[in-house]
Amino acid sequence: MSERSGRHRADLRAWFRRHGYSLLSSVGTLVRNPWTSLLTVSVLAIALTLPLGLNTALVNLEQVHREFDRLDSISVFLELEADESVSRRISSSLSQWPDIVAVDPISPEQGLQELAGATGVEDFGLADAPLPWVLEVAPSGGVEPAVLAEKLRRVDGVDTVLIDLQWVRRLDAILVLFGRLVEVLAVLFALSVAFVISNTIRTEIQRREEEIEVMALVGATTGYIRRPFLYSGLWMGLGGALLAWLLVHAGLWLLRGPVDDLAASYATRIELVAPSPEILVAMLLGSGLLGIGGAWIAVSRRLAQINP
DSSP, X not given: OHHHHHHHHHHHHHHHHHHHHHHHHHHHHHHHSXXXXXXXXXXXXXXXXXHHHHHHHHHXXXXXXXXXXXXXXXXXXXXXXXXXXXXXXXXXXXXXOTTEEEEEEEOHHHHXXXXXXXXXXXXXXXXXXXXXXXXXXEEOTTXXXXXXXXXXXXXXXXXXXXXXXXXXXXXXXXXXXXXXXXXXXXXXXXXXXXXXXHHHHHHHHHHTXXXXXXXXXXXOOHHHHHHHHHHHHHHHHXXXXXXXXXXXXXXXXXXXXXXXXXXXXXXXXXXXXOOOHHHHHHHHHHHHHHHHHHHHHHHHHHHHHHOO
């Protein structure tokens, strides 16, 4: 039993020595060719920055979409004769409906102020024109707005009900389409990462072709020859993913000022959301595996030519 345990420990130490040597050898190869390594990592980072940046933009667009709490409201215009007491009474009654989340009464004066703030025009020449009270009704989730609007039209004191949620649905559809585009681009650029790394490793193999042939002739196993190149592909994949992460964060930092100015013009506040740590981990794992896969393909093809 102790003999078997000793053999297992010896095999484990040998395994660590082999991988440690391959790891140091791959790092040395990258250091000896700094410009080639830096260029490859930069190309990978650019390829990964586009899908990551688009995904970040999608997350921020979805957050902005959720921030506007009155985008999906129904405008209920009361009769001109309705005063504040009538408006409050109808508002209180509608608030009890199970299909309605909230009701926000808006006076004629408040409506003019909001319109002036949105357009920048202070005087619309409507000082003497009679304006009605408006109730902004927020329907609960799962409620068909058209059905609710028909019910609201039958309420005493209601003159007109306006519902224009079609553009909200269009925005939802655009966000879904944008999400699919991000997924397609992520797959395409992931393949480009594997291709770039495979081509870089192939160039390195051609540069060390005589060395590889000698190693094969003296009995080196394919795993021994292949392992340093696999580590090189891993480092390049990890470096490209990390640099892409930093580039996206730098882009968000540059956009923060203009976005704050734009939000201030609409009297709101928008907080840009950076890619989450989970996405970074997924990028590192995915890009690292793509690097290993690309290197494996390049090395295996060359070793098959040496040892058919």
